[in-house]
Amino acid sequence: MIEILSPTLLARAKTTGALVGDILQTLKSLCTIGTNLLDIDRWAEEMIVEARASSCYVDYEPSFGRGPFGHYICTAVNDAVLHGRPYDYTLTDGDLLTLDLAVSKGGIAADAAISFIVGDAQPPESVAMISATERALAAGIAAAGPGARIGDISHAIGTVLSKAGYPINTEFGGHGIGSTMHQDPHVANIGRPGRGYKLRPGLLLALEPWVMADTAELVTDADGWTLRSATGCRTAHTEHTIAITDDGAEILTLPKQAQP
Template sequence: MIELKSQRDKEKMRLAGQVVAEVLQILKTAAVAGVTTRDLDAIADEEIRKRGALPIFKGYHGYPASVCISVNHEVVHGIPGSRRLKPHDLVSLDLGAILDSFVGDAALSTFVGEAPDETAALLLKVTEEALYEGIKAAQPGAHLGDISHAVQSHVEKHGFSVVRDYVGHGIGHQMHEDPQVPNYGPAGRGILLKPGLALAIEPMVNVGSYDVDVLDDGWTVVTRDGSLSAHFEHTIFINPDGPEILTRIDGKIPV
């Protein structure tokens, strides 16, 4: 069942989203050579709680940390631990917080220092652009598949691949609500998008094949071919005049 949210709900979701936006920027700055992923998790937990929110990931289906940290060929759901970041690592940070019974969820990818090569730099650029292409397609009266098609088209135009096994989702009182939001598929299909719909759109993009595997820890998703992967995500709300980003500090869609 798809639940439409009110404007009051949106404002509460925005507050949760701003917590996520602020803490992600802190984590991005802290992701330097020599820091452990466990160090970053401790920062995430402290900064979320400092803002009066709770880390929604911690304990979610048994997940043991406050932030998912995926490095290089890890796609999503990496568990923080003793790993020390090295120069040129590609680090994906996925963070969720709950505040006043509403959830914010967002992700970004960054390099430790400089990108290792031009392909890696392009991967990051294209994945973030694909997220915003998907958001721009989330117009009232459009179809869910228009989001999916916008993401996939942009990614594949640059020779990269979109992960099929993991998708975006509805969001609100729960982190994962209906509908699912694939990052691939034909335009013009799926449900009609209506004002009040809140979605987490999150392209996961690989340099090589879109095939993935899950490690023995039961969480960490990796590219099957060992190629680099990037991940960007925002929580959005569809207004009568178009989408609004709730997990970006200025709330605007980049031109």
Template sequence: MAALKTPAEIDQMRAAGRFVAGVLTSLRDLDAHAHRMIDQAGARSVYLGYHPSFGAMPYPGVLCTSVNDAALHGLPSDRVLADGDVLSIDFAAEVDGWVADSALTFQLGTPDPDAQRLIALTDEALAAGIAQARPGNRMGDISAAIGEIGRAAGFGINADFGGHGVGRTMHEEPHVPNVGRRGTGLKLRPGLVIAIEPWFMAGGDGYTVDPDGWTIRTADGSLAAHAEHTVAITADGPVVLTARD
């Protein structure tokens, strides 16, 4: 069952949201830098040591760093990034007992029009999903808003992994799919806090998982992009707790 937060608890979650947003604003590819920022803030990584059933090992870093055809959960490594690489950074942390989760994708160096379009439309889909996160709407309205943009662009979408509830832990109920039908699913109520996270693939819908049990790649080797914000549904509409402003 989805846990609703009171207005006071949502206010308390703002500290986690601001911290996560700050790391993603200043960070590019240094997991160690993010770790230092966590320590300096008195926060706690919710990635480091995380070991769900699908992982072949506990997660070894504080960031997910996914490059090019890696869509989600890419492990920090010694890989040297090259001109034109598409990098997705996913980061979550706990501050004062509350968790926030966010991700962004950008291209290093020389821009490629196809990659830039993929990234821009993934961001657009996130904004469209957030706009639907209002009391009285249903989860399917968020999912449909995301999926409609991806499908219209010809991108691959897979609903096995998507958004989720956020609160005292990183993954709470409910699941937030990236495809759906308007007017269906859980009715949205004030106090629900969710991570909305579209991830699109430039090719088909299929994906593979590396032997590490973590890194999810596009099945056809095409580029992927991922965007995410932690969003509180309030009586006045959606509040983006991880806004990077």
């Protein structure tokens, strides 16, 4: 299903997107050496409930997972990259943490992810990997607009990641979003320009470049959810929800203080 949102629903999408951006930035400020992943999940729950919104994850039960996800946010540490299920783990100096959050409010969902390093240690390889996903996301957003095609976005993202030297996995990527979290079209993180669905104003897309340092192969944890690099290398993941407008694309999941 591909949804094209009306102006009224787009206004709701902006509200949801800002909420997601604000929660992620608040959580990032709270994540220090000694923070437990289960505390992050609890804080996310509190902020979502206070905003009278709902998590897209608690009852999420796709074919690739094992039962309902059962938590309010994805927390992926170091070699974990996608669908990181919170568990009893305490963050240490230099951990690379990805927070991935999808929330629904007013009947419209928004989805975003940030990767950052906890504490004072700043391993250069991890910094470079996070930067590559951020640059790739910016390139993908710049390629989006009415009349562009999904392949244009995929090509822009993949060009940045490939030039940075990272293998690219095509099993999981970006996606349409609207009244539900995951919709068509699929947005791979590499592709050919000029191919695929033609973008229209009112379309929402969650773009999410993610990479693993030295492999494109994933393995699944015993929890049935958390996806890790097959080699144990570090990973990074950056995501925004955007709306296609009459003259380009608007990022919806910026925190309020970062909005123009």
